[in-house]
Amino acid sequence: MALIDTFGRLHDNLRISVTDRCNIRCFYCMPEDVPSFLSRQEILSFEEIERVARVAAGLGVRKLRLTGGEPLIRKDLPVLVEKLNRMPGIEDMGLTTNAVLLEGLAKPLWDAGLRRLNVHLDTLDAARFAQITRRDDFGRVMAGIEAALALGFRIKINAVAVKNLCEPDVVPLARYGRERGIEIRYIEFMPLDAQGIWDKGKVLLQDDMLAILAREIGPLTEVPGRDPRAPATEYRFDDGIGRVGFISSVSKPFCLNCNRLRLTSDGKLRYCLFAIDETDVKGLLRGGAADSEIEDAIRSTIRAKWLGHEINSQRFVAPPRPMYSIGG
Ligand code: SAM
Ligand code: SF4
Numbered sequence: 001m002a003l004i005d006t007f008g009r010l011h012d013n014l015r016i017s018v019t020d021r022c023n024i025r026c027f028y029c030m031p032e033d034v035p036s037f038l039s040r041q042e043i044l045s046f047e048e049i050e051r052v053a054r055v056a057a058g059l060g061v062r063k064l065r066l067t068g069g070e071p072l073i074r075k076d077l078p079v080l081v082e083k084l085n086r087m088p089g090i091e092d093m094g095l096t097t098n099a100v101l102l103e104g105l106a107k108p109l110w111d112a113g114l115r116r117l118n119v120h121l122d123t124l125d126a127a128r129f130a131q132i133t134r135r136d137d138f139g140r141v142m143a144g145i146e147a148a149l150a151l152g153f154r155i156k157i158n159a160v161a162v163k164n165l166c167e168p169d170v171v172p173l174a175r176y177g178r179e180r181g182i183e184i185r186y187i188e189f190m191p192l193d194a195q196g197i198w199d200k201g202k203v204l205l206q207d208d209m210l211a212i213l214a215r216e217i218g219p220l221t222e223v224p225g226r227d228p229r230a231p232a233t234e235y236r237f238d239d240g241i242g243r244v245g246f247i248s249s250v251s252k253p254f255c256l257n258c259n260r261l262r263l264t265s266d267g268k269l270r271y272c273l274f275a276i277d278e279t280d281v282k283g284l285l286r287g288g289a290a291d292s293e294i295e296d297a298i299r300s301t302i303r304a305k306w307l308g309h310e311i312n313s314q315r316f317v318a319p320p321r322p323m324y325s326i327g328g
Helices: 046-058 077-085 102-111 126-133 138-151 167-180 206-216 282-286 291-303
Strands: 013-017 063-067 092-097 116-120 154-161 183-188 220-222 233-237 243-247 260-263 268-270
Touching (some): 013 046, 046 291, 077 092, 077 102, 138 154, 154 167, 167 183, 206 220, 206 233, 206 243, 268 291, 282 291
Parallel strands (some): 013 260, 063 092, 154 183, 183 243
Antiparallel strands (some): 260 268
16 A cells, blocks of 8 residues: 555655745756746646645655745645645645745744745855845845744755855854754755756765864764654754754765655656656546546556666766756
8 A cells, every 4th residue: 555666665755846936046946037937727726736645645645845946936825734734644744945935924834734844045145145046035034034933933944055155154054053943954956957057066065064064163973863764964063052964965865765756836746856757647637537546646656766866877867857847
């Protein structure tokens, strides 16, 4: 019954993208001018998303995460959050956001039952924020984080680590996290940008960031007893104040324990961020398919799952869709 792939990996985690649109333009994700976004008709309705989630929960999915594009620009998102959060079988729910709209939406999301947020923030410097995101919304992001903290949300910050750019931000972010009780998670720059700017030399690697943190703040020790299926390797500062995490898809891929399945906003199931193939579920949803056919689509996606991406190999082929259109 459970979703186990041909390599024995149990899949209980579904990431759902609710839109491919975004209100900012991080250079490593989106171009300034996006040639076209999906139309309203092309993206799944809340009812369609709920149906896929319900069928997936029946197959053992226990964790959901909403993402995008920027999920907070999807109209009435708290309505979807509330429905998914109450769905039988779902034990854990999170949202990944750039927090530009969070100040106004934190309370409705809290009331809808959401408790965990991953906020994307690469720098604490307003000018650098504008340089990276091509928008001037640093103040709104910080206000959003504060509003969410005041309500009691558990927050992690995701910072994308690009070499020769993000080094000055590593320490200020960690210090901010230590002060505010927020885990900063540094994400190695991945080949998922829309403009093909990635190359391995542009990745700020986990070991380099660890060295910077140890030198500037103090020694860190890897947190023992890590859940092998969690993507981040966590370290705590030896002075007992705070921790940081690393999502090191390039230098230390974690594919062997991957438990994730993805649903794009246009209704495609994917077994990996880097997958080339995907399974159309929207056609089933809109073609009158029975739940058993949606189950089959989910199972066949899991069956097709590869052992892992090959970022570090000559054979690597970047997926045909950039991060914002897959759902990061
Ligand atoms: N807009 C939301 C946000 O930025 O958090 C959700 C979608 S975004 C695509 C999800 C995550 O992808 C972000 O937190 C960002 O850190 C990460 N991301 C985007 N482009 C990336 C890249 N090329 N390499 C590594 N991480 C990336
Ligand atoms: Fe938007 Fe998130 Fe992509 Fe930045 S990373 S452009 S916030 S979707």
